[in-house]
Amino acid sequence: MAKLLMKGAEAIGEAAIRAGCTAYFAYPITPQSEVAEYLSKRLAEVGGTFVQAESEVAAAQMVYGAAGAGVRVFTTSSSPGVSLMAETMSYMAGSELPAVFVNIMRAGPGLGGILPCQSDYNQATRGAGHGDYSFMIIAPSTVQELADWMIRAFPLSEKYRNPVMIVGDGLIAQMMEPVDFDAVKAEEMPDVEGWATTGAKNRPRNLINSLFLDPLKLEEFNHHLKEKYERMAREEVRYENYMMDDEPELVCVAYGTTARIVKTAIDVLRAEGLKIGLIRPITLLPFPKDILRAESEKPHVKGFAVVEMSNGQMLDDVKWATLERKPVSFFSRNGGIVPNPEETVEFLRKEYERTQK
Amino acid sequence: MLNEVTLAGFGGQGIMTTGKFLAEAALEQGHEVAWVPSYGPEMRGGTAYCTVVISDRPVGSPIVNTPNIIVAMNLPSYEKFENAVKPGGLLLINSSLMDVRSERTDITQVHIPCNQISIDLSGSGRSANISVLGALIGCTNLLPWESIERVVTEKFAKKPKVLEMNLKILRRGYDLGVEGLKGS
Structure with a gap:
């Protein structure tokens, strides 16, 4: 298929449809209201359901309900709206339901601003809600990658029966880039009869529930979740190496929009002969910890440089992954x-020169 | 090949659409492309601008501080972006709405009466965003004429009269762009 020039927000909507998603519930918030605008028209054309909810709390609960009924469903929001969804996220992980959440991050805290930011890294990777749970967190860097991961996110969430979250920022949602929706093949939804509430005629009933009053049962369940997340860490880590083939002395770590600027x-x-490379985490959770740890052991690597649009959230993960065997420096813009x-060139040049001393 | 084009004007002037047409023509020509709007608390009548990056490699930073081509459709845009043009770059000025000449000697400047072209050929200045698109193609080697003609034709395919008018405006802009470059 020919490539289409599309806004990131619209590509999210179209990719969800190509993925076979039939339900979308959302409450508008800048900078991603165009997803709802796009799907309010487009989803009806394929027989799907869109409801503009009365709040993000309600939108997330509708996602919870549809997921429980075995429907491919997703929602999108931006930072303050995602905070409101946190309770339901915890319940959905506790009920082992697949769904896709998208957070087009804007600057916080509070209502903050509407411009691009990456300050919800901790909210995303540490779990916005309560309890011992995680989402798989994916951070695309181009509109094409955003579309590709929307199509992959649904089967991934079904594989683990756990929600997957895609994080981007206002820039990726608002910019237009070419998209080929056939770059990734959509997968059929696996059989849901074993767990979804699809009507219990001629089979034992299924129950969607996250309440375990027996502590031994809850402990067992939490161990089960832990095993799922460990499997995720073994099987789903994705990252991109950029200019990493010739033993770079300074290794940058950046994701999403920021990674493009670093590139x-x-x-x-x-072009000036400085040996600098980039490791771009695509999955923020599971984090490419082993990759970074292996880099930190290489003698030619003299330091790491993290660039983020936050006060230093992924920075903590890079320090942990590399065990700070080499200095980890940090550059950020915020708000x-x-x-x-x-300015990124100047920062990296300075850090590179420092590694040469 | 890497071209970074910032198009700036006032909200409602159609400058975002001009950028979109440019991006679509570049995509059709097989280039890598990104169209980045200024988004924020903007309003109709305020300044609006977008940047189109056209490259033969995947587009890295979509944030561009010093584009090599800037189109200024009104005075506030000119004042905001005059100094941002990369040395050796091009500044395209809508001379219908401002009587200015940049003092810079390290750039090429081309003055095109975009609104006047539209008024002369259609009776209104509303298609100034089309004449400037023609002019931009005329005074740069960004894209072949045919590619931009094709995109504009596709866009107005359902309105033959509007199409005919806009193609004339596009062509006049193009011709003046070619001439303007010679005279600059």
Whole structure:
């Protein structure tokens, strides 16, 4: 199929439809209301259901209900709205239900601003809600990748019977880039009869529940969740290496939009002969910990440089992954400001020179 | 090949659409492309701008501080972006709405009466965003004329009269763009 020029937000909607998703519930919030605008029209054309909920709390609960009924369902929001969904996220992980959540992050805390930010890293990777649960967290960097992961996210959430969250920022949702929706093949939803509440005629009834009053049963359940997340960490880690083949001395770590700016900065510095590479986590959870740890052991690697649109959230994970065997430096812009390539070049040049001393 | 084009004007002038047409034509030509809007608390009549990145490699940073081509459709845009043009780059000025000349000697400047072209050919200035698109193609080597003609034709395919008018406006812009570059 020919590539279409599409806004990220619209590509989310179209990719969900290509993935076979038939239900979408949401409450509008900048900078991703175009997903709802797009699907309010498009979902009806394929016989799907869209409800503009009265709040994010309600939208998430509708997702919970549809997922329990064995329907492919998703919702999208932005930071303050995602906070409101936190309770339901915990319940859905506790009820082992598949669904996809999208957070197009805006600057916080509170109502914050509407411009791009990455300050919900901790909210996403540590679980916004209560209890011992995690979502798989995916951070695409281009509109194409956003569409690809929307299509993959549904089967992934079904494989683990656990919600998957895609995180982006206002830039990726608002910009237009070419998209090929056939780049990733959609997968059929697996049989849900074993757990979904689809009507219990001629079979034992299924129960959607996250209440375990018997502590031994709950402990057993939490161990079961732990095993799922450990399997996820073994099987689902995804990352991209950029300019990592010639033993770079400085290794950058950045994701999403920021990784694109770092790539441009690396191109500039490579032209000057500076050996700098980038590891771009695609899955923020499971985090490519082993990859970074292995890098930290290599003698040619003199330091790590993290660039983030936050006060340093992924930074903690990089320090943990590398055990701070090599210095981990940090550059950030915040509050809705995207770091520009020039200032990123200056930061990386300085850090590179430091590694040469 | 890497071209970064910022198009700026006031809200409602159709500048975002101009950028979109440019991006679509570039995509059709097989280039990598990104269209990045200024989004934020903007309103109709306020400044609006977008950046189109056209490259033969995957587009890295979509944030561009010093584009090599800037189109200024009104005075506030000119004042905001005049100094942002990359040395050696091009500044395309809508001379219908401002009588200015940049003092910079390290850039090429081309002055095109975008609103006037539209008024002359359609009776209104509403298609200034089409004449400027033609002019942009005329005074740069961004894309072949045929590619932009094709995109505009597709966009107005359902309105033959509007299409005919817009193609004339596009062509006049293009011709003046070619001339303007020679005269600059």
